[in-house]
Amino acid sequence: MSETMIKLDNIDVFFDKGKEPEPIKAVKNVSLEVEKGDIYGVVGYSGAGKSTLVRVFNLLQIPTNGTVTINGKVVFEKQSGKEKILSPKELRAERREIGMIFQHFNLLEERTVIENVKFALRHSKLKDKQITQRAQELLELVDLGNRGNAYPTELSGGQQQRVAIARALANNPEILISDEATSALDPKNTTQILELLARLNKELGLTIVLITHEMDAVKKVANKVAVMSSGEIIERGTLLDIFTNSKSALTKELVGTEQNSQEAITILKQSLTKSSPDATVLRLTYQGSSIEDPIATKLYADFDVQTSIIYGNVELLRSTPVGTLFVVVTGESENRKRAVDYLNKIGVKVTEISLDEEGTN
């Protein structure tokens, strides 16, 4: 059975704006559940409220209203003006359950790499020797076992972020929050950090919340996604859902389906001068390896319809290929309908595209 690690119920975070009568509503009535072992991507443009929302998880940001439950324990509750919060001591202990990494690593530059990791263990019950041993193990976990005596400035950005990850994991948290942790890195280091996060998720069962404005990062590692805009979660679902079945214009824009569709429609409009009663334009989305050739052959042989592929695109979602094809299917109306039923039956998502309207459906 799945276990809920983070549960937010109806969270508001409002900031007073001095003399202004209306506060800034950074987070508005957000409810969210993150399960153990999830890599949960929270995406949205700058100012959407992502950072404010994740700071609520460890109560670095106290919400204006709502309930925060971490690993089954209510750590904050405020409803109808009544507030319940942990004592400062309980809160400190609770915060150690959640590690955090940031865009700018936040390492202590005058201390060596291993001292940076040891610093996170200063309140632990371990003895000095054990602390050193644990810090060394953590550095080995992030493949920096031989760089303990270096200073942060002697390391690349990607290596510094790995030190920050080792430090964030020092107290064995069950949850790691990554707040734009790859945003300052080049593509190669970004991939390395994302691969490391995926490995830690798998090997340690670490639950990860990935805050980012980069959909590519989410595509590589997340299993679930929430899209934030103006303080609200406007869409959420599994990674596959969000990519193949996105509803809002913002999600479509973030995942790139809008752009793909527009390109395909431009090509279609150029090649089909007018819509024909015996042709339908379809967008097919499918998971797995290429289906282009077998599908065209099968539809012709079994349903007597002809399929021309106008545009195709394959993306990797968490290493699984997901393809999108824009095709024109020509044949008798009844045969086309049977062909679509067949496609649905084999797990291909079919969306009919109208060339007469601007935009897509």
Ligand SMILES: Nc1ncnc2c1ncn2[C@@H]1O[C@H](COP(=O)(O)OP(=O)(O)OP(=O)(O)O)[C@@H](O)[C@H]1O
């Ligand atoms: N301490 C604060 N006081 C006043 N306003 C704040 C405070 N923190 C955040 N805000 C405002 O809340 C809104 C959401 O900010 P937030 O940083 O959570 O967004 P974000 O999606 O994480 O974007 P970014 O990646 O740019 O940080 C913004 O309008 C921001 O100006």
